[in-house]
């Protein structure tokens with residue numbers, strides 16, 4: 001019987017992963033979780049205390065500062081520092097604590113801006129990432145290098161999963177920090193509710209993206225934790241590409257909005273194309289995505305509608321507490 005520690009368990013992917021392990025990992029005797037206000041992973045002492053308080057065999061490291069293009073552009077320093085420091089501290093303390101396996105949740109944002117499509121794991125180092133998410137992507141890529149070095153010097157067993165854009169129920173629908181799917185859902189929903197004639201979306205609609213339903217992602221992480229032992233990164237995705245234009249039309253239909261879409265070309269497009277080669281995941285861990293995008297979008301929108309009142313109430317409370325809180329940067 002094993003003990004696992006999940007960092008970032010309160011987040012979007014984390015909540016689904018906890019449920020996936022509770023349901024499908026009967027060999028686990030304990031699933032440790034915690035919040036950042038209890039143990040801030042950017043602080044080395046907090047990480048040391050965490051591993052002393054919650055001893056474990058495996059760590060699945062999800063905790064991160066994440067967001068869409070807007071948030072990455074606004075706060076590149078934080079995206080670099082927080083993501084790097086959380087991982088560096090955790091991997092070093094995990095090694096010292098004798099943790100047997102470390103599952104590092106990486107990101108497709110670490111791939112070079114102009115990677116041949118579909119992205120293959122062997123092209124991971126062939127260039128610099130797309131500029132708007134490079135600080136985030138490189139911080140996460142550095143953790144992969146740390147794990148390689150630790151495997152070589154200490155025999156520490158760390159694996160890295162390169163996870164594509166996720167979506168699904170319980171995603172972050174805050175328009176200031178959300179990823180593209182929840183942002184589009186909310187914009188179309190608001191426009192429908194308020195009878196607005198057009199919805200403005202970022203960029204020109206030409207870039208392509210790939211999306212993986214969050215429950216599929218949680219299953220892939222469990223399978224990799226159980227079956228994958230190599231240092232080489234492994235792509236986790238659905239292996240299907242869709243343009244922003246097509247995505248917007250699909251979400252518009254799911255939401256039932258009948259107005260126009262206007263593309264704001266003064267806003268960045270982000271990476272031109274994104275789609276993963278997922279053959280390695282299928283071969284090595286037996287993972288194949290189950291949920292098709294239209295079906296997943298229906299589920300996501302259903303969840304959003306059922307939870308909109310709670311989301312709005314939480315946002316009101318957060319806005320009030322932010323207006324009273326001291327500026328964290330002392331400015």
Ligand SMILES: NC(=O)c1ccc[n+]([C@@H]2O[C@H](COP(=O)([O-])OP(=O)(O)OC[C@H]3O[C@@H](n4cnc5c(N)ncnc54)[C@H](OP(=O)(O)O)[C@@H]3O)[C@@H](O)[C@H]2O)c1
Pocket residue numbers: 007008009010011012013014034035036037039040041042061062063064065066082086105106107108163164165166167172179
């Ligand atoms: N969402 C995507 O589309 C996507 C795509 C590819 C890869 N990923 C990766 O998947 C992972 C999870 O993403 P997500 O979307 O689930 O993120 P999320 O919903 O924003 O959750 C972030 C989690 O990180 C924790 N955290 C943040 N700062 C922390 C700190 N200083 N100390 C301790 N914990 C901290 C948060 O804990 P508190 O709530 O307690 O603050 C929260 O549980 C990330 O590693 C991300 O890079 C996500």
